[in-house]
Amino acid sequence: MQTDNNLIVEMKNITKSFFGNKANDNVSFSLKKGEIHALLGENGTGKTTLMNILTGVYEPDSGDIFYKGKKLRYSYPGEALELGIGMVHQRFSLIGSLSVWENIILGNPKNKLYLNTKKISQELEQYAKEYKFQVDLEAIVDKLPIGLKQKAEILKMLVRDVDVLIVDEPTTVLTKQETDNLLVNLKKIAESGKSVVFISHKMKVVRRIADRITVLRRGKLIGTVTPDEVTPEELSMMMVGKQSGALLERKAQLDQKKILSVEGLHVHSDKNLLAVDSLSFELNTGEILGIAGVSGNGQTELSEAIVGIRELRDGKIWFKDIVINKLSVKDKIAMGISYIPSDRIHVGVAGQRPTWENIGMKIYRYKKYSNVFGLNRKMMKEYADEIVKKYDIIQPGIEFPSLLLSGGNLQKVIIGREIEAESDLYICEYPTRGLDVGATEFVRNTILELRNSGKAIILISGDLDEIFMLADRIAVMHSGHFVSVFPNGKYDVTEIGLMMSGTLEHELQVNKGGKNV
Amino acid sequence: MYKVVLEQKERVSPNKELLFNIIAIIVALILSGIILAFYGYNPFTSFAGMFKSTLGSSFGFSETIVKTIPLIFTGLSVAMALNSKVWNVGAEGQLYIGALFAAWFAIYFPTLPKFLEIPMILLVSMIGGALWAFFPAILKMKFKMNEVISTLLLNYVAISVLDYFVYGPMKRDDNFPFSKDIPPEAVFNKIGFQNVHIGIFFALILVIIVYYVLKYTKFGYELRIIGSSIKAANYAGINYDKMMLFVFLISGAFAGLAGANQLCGIEFKLHSHISDDLGYTGIIVAWLARSNPFIIVAFAFFMSSLIIGSEALQYEGIPVAIGKVMQSLILFSILGSELFKNYRIKLKRG
Numbered sequence: 001m002q003t004d005n006n007l008i009v010e011m012k013n014i015t016k017s018f019f020g021n022k023a024n025d026n027v028s029f030s031l032k033k034g035e036i037h038a039l040l041g042e043n044g045t046g047k048t049t050l051m052n053i054l055t056g057v058y059e060p061d062s063g064d065i066f067y068k069g070k071k072l073r074y075s076y077p078g079e080a081l082e083l084g085i086g087m088v089h090q091r092f093s094l095i096g097s098l099s100v101w102e103n104i105i106l107g108n109p110k111n112k113l114y115l116n117t118k119k120i121s122q123e124l125e126q127y128a129k130e131y132k133f134q135v136d137l138e139a140i141v142d143k144l145p146i147g148l149k150q151k152a153e154i155l156k157m158l159v160r161d162v163d164v165l166i167v168d169e170p171t172t173v174l175t176k177q178e179t180d181n182l183l184v185n186l187k188k189i190a191e192s193g194k195s196v197v198f199i200s201h202k203m204k205v206v207r208r209i210a211d212r213i214t215v216l217r218r219g220k221l222i223g224t225v226t227p228d229e230v231t232p233e234e235l236s237m238m239m240v241g242k243q244s245g246a247l248l249e250r251k252a253q254l255d256q257k258k259i260l261s262v263e264g265l266h267v268h269s270d271k272n273l274l275a276v277d278s279l280s281f282e283l284n285t286g287e288i289l290g291i292a293g294v295s296g297n298g299q300t301e302l303s304e305a306i307v308g309i310r311e312l313r314d315g316k317i318w319f320k321d322i323v324i325n326k327l328s329v330k331d332k333i334a335m336g337i338s339y340i341p342s343d344r345i346h347v348g349v350a351g352q353r354p355t356w357e358n359i360g361m362k363i364y365r366y367k368k369y370s371n372v373f374g375l376n377r378k379m380m381k382e383y384a385d386e387i388v389k390k391y392d393i394i395q396p397g398i399e400f401p402s403l404l405l406s407g408g409n410l411q412k413v414i415i416g417r418e419i420e421a422e423s424d425l426y427i428c429e430y431p432t433r434g435l436d437v438g439a440t441e442f443v444r445n446t447i448l449e450l451r452n453s454g455k456a457i458i459l460i461s462g463d464l465d466e467i468f469m470l471a472d473r474i475a476v477m478h479s480g481h482f483v484s485v486f487p488n489g490k491y492d493v494t495e496i497g498l499m500m501s502g503t504l505e506h507e508l509q510v511n512k513g514g515k516n517v
Numbered sequence: 518m519y520k521v522v523l524e525q526k527e528r529v530s531p532n533k534e535l536l537f538n539i540i541a542i543i544v545a546l547i548l549s550g551i552i553l554a555f556y557g558y559n560p561f562t563s564f565a566g567m568f569k570s571t572l573g574s575s576f577g578f579s580e581t582i583v584k585t586i587p588l589i590f591t592g593l594s595v596a597m598a599l600n601s602k603v604w605n606v607g608a609e610g611q612l613y614i615g616a617l618f619a620a621w622f623a624i625y626f627p628t629l630p631k632f633l634e635i636p637m638i639l640l641v642s643m644i645g646g647a648l649w650a651f652f653p654a655i656l657k658m659k660f661k662m663n664e665v666i667s668t669l670l671l672n673y674v675a676i677s678v679l680d681y682f683v684y685g686p687m688k689r690d691d692n693f694p695f696s697k698d699i700p701p702e703a704v705f706n707k708i709g710f711q712n713v714h715i716g717i718f719f720a721l722i723l724v725i726i727v728y729y730v731l732k733y734t735k736f737g738y739e740l741r742i743i744g745s746s747i748k749a750a751n752y753a754g755i756n757y758d759k760m761m762l763f764v765f766l767i768s769g770a771f772a773g774l775a776g777a778n779q780l781c782g783i784e785f786k787l788h789s790h791i792s793d794d795l796g797y798t799g800i801i802v803a804w805l806a807r808s809n810p811f812i813i814v815a816f817a818f819f820m821s822s823l824i825i826g827s828e829a830l831q832y833e834g835i836p837v838a839i840g841k842v843m844q845s846l847i848l849f850s851i852l853g854s855e856l857f858k859n860y861r862i863k864l865k866r867g
Contacts, residue, residue, distance in 0.1 A: 309751050343748070346746050
């Protein structure tokens, strides 16, 4: 067994407050050489704050940090990285207008005045291959879907030779296969003698990968355990303090009507490449269509085309038996199409604006709230207060900018706003990504409730468990079209996983010897 | 070895921000004083002269107010565009075309009674300014052309257009490159304090309207969403292109009003130097005021007193260029003080 001499990082009795709230309350944490140490806890429990203190982003109010046996005090932000402590943040720190490779080499002291772009590209390709990270190095970051951005972000750290690698919620944007891939790679990194801190709220993943698990709850240290010491139930108790509830029942739908049909849809991506390629499907009221797929296979472009944010190249979309190709976003909202986008902070809300303005973003056109001359600010604020109460949104006050809200509460703002707008079609893109157990349960139940009340729902998710849990039908999307559409239950995780990487349905059946036919 | 380390401050109180601005101005005055002394002028008498010529005498004070009026218009013009993330650096050109339209209407159309003539002139100047803003707006909308380039270049075109008219069709009979005087019905009344004219009321009314519209209307709300995130605005069904076009036109119209104000309040005839960089100074005013309409008034006054003050230095025998240097130093100091406002500077042993 390893002794204390093996410790590379030791944080003792760390306390840090923001505006009087203790984000970390007397937390101690240690990291051994070559171990994968998971920091487990719900959103807003201070996991990220603790690691931000380790990397010098914040200064602790009290407590000591030791790194390689020496007491640590930072004098500038880049110092942690130079000392060998690198962190991949949950919110990306990439520069949107630069290409992937430019981002990766940015600020890396290894590169001198003259940039040998050819050599650098080759090196990066090498890294990308080694870790099986398929990223177009020449692509401009802004134009990449969120999943690929994250890959670039992780790759960026891998290229620096860090001794301590901190990854903050890395799996939230990855598919099952990609997650497996990442976990294998992180294990490899740890075996090479580096230490990994794995911040996550996903118990399952954490149990699979971690050598030790430290659980935080509401800023306090609950305990450090090894995965074998505790059962999943015990671990879950440590995390949330209570058992999580069950999902809502799924009602049988009697009176279903076709509400949306898409025929021969072609949509281009920002890069002007074909992102959605002759796609056709139909959707009924009271039905959840789960779209499974690796992010960046046209899901976002598909939803944006239906909502009207993105131009169609070809094809037709009927909604309530009317062709809506040419309608504006505003008209479509009025017809009853709601969208819960994956990019909450830039698309879902105007982050710098106060929460009441963001909650009012759909209803402000109603006569009750505005006329030609003015906006009824008082009524809009009252409405926002109502929503905050009804959806139990924890926030500093509706006058504060929405970007101060945690991920889960921000999602509640968006979901509350969309549900109260009483639409008939809901397009939910990665609705539970990055949310903690409580908020995830709430969102999933809300989606089921919408379905039971006869709304039509398109659920785009990278989390296959979620799709199995919620969808009536599942469509697997790969490079712009549906590989297959089938009722939920026909195929299992592995088969869907294969289809997500492009294997056709009939090939699957040949391989499986006709199982499930 | 010591290292200079910057630490971000969490919050800056408005009082402190004001204090920093004042310190910045004092630093700039000291630097300017050194330059003046270097050239053999007594800095103290020079500054006293500057002060006397702006705030120290009723004539100087009134002149400062007169110069403040167009700066409020151009400041509002730029600020309006900034609200929808559009950089209109073409207020200068829009002002010229606004003045051209106003002069054409005042001189060549049948003269109306004063209570009709002045509103008509204001309207016509707004149309002129909006027209000049329409070109860059449509170029941005249809061809995604960068508005900084297009509005800036159109400024030079506007000056040439104006020159064509004052040297050509509108030239006065005595062959000077001026237009004829505008009829008395078109002249802005004086309000009884030196040269200050009713333009000041038009400017202040516009400030209140802009404030109200931005804060209390659906349009203002939509602009705020756009200002925070264009993607969020599109998502909420706000047509960004349409809003951008509209805001561009309003921005141009405000600059056009500055043109009418110069024509009917001060110059009474059209000529090539009717603006004298008012459009560019408006960019600075809008930027310093963070696009807040009321604060625009304060900074318009500040910039105006700088301009008037440095012009007055000429009477002390000091070249006007030194006045311009002082203006720049003050601006640089205020911009530089941003660093001290937002960061704590520490020396650390490294």
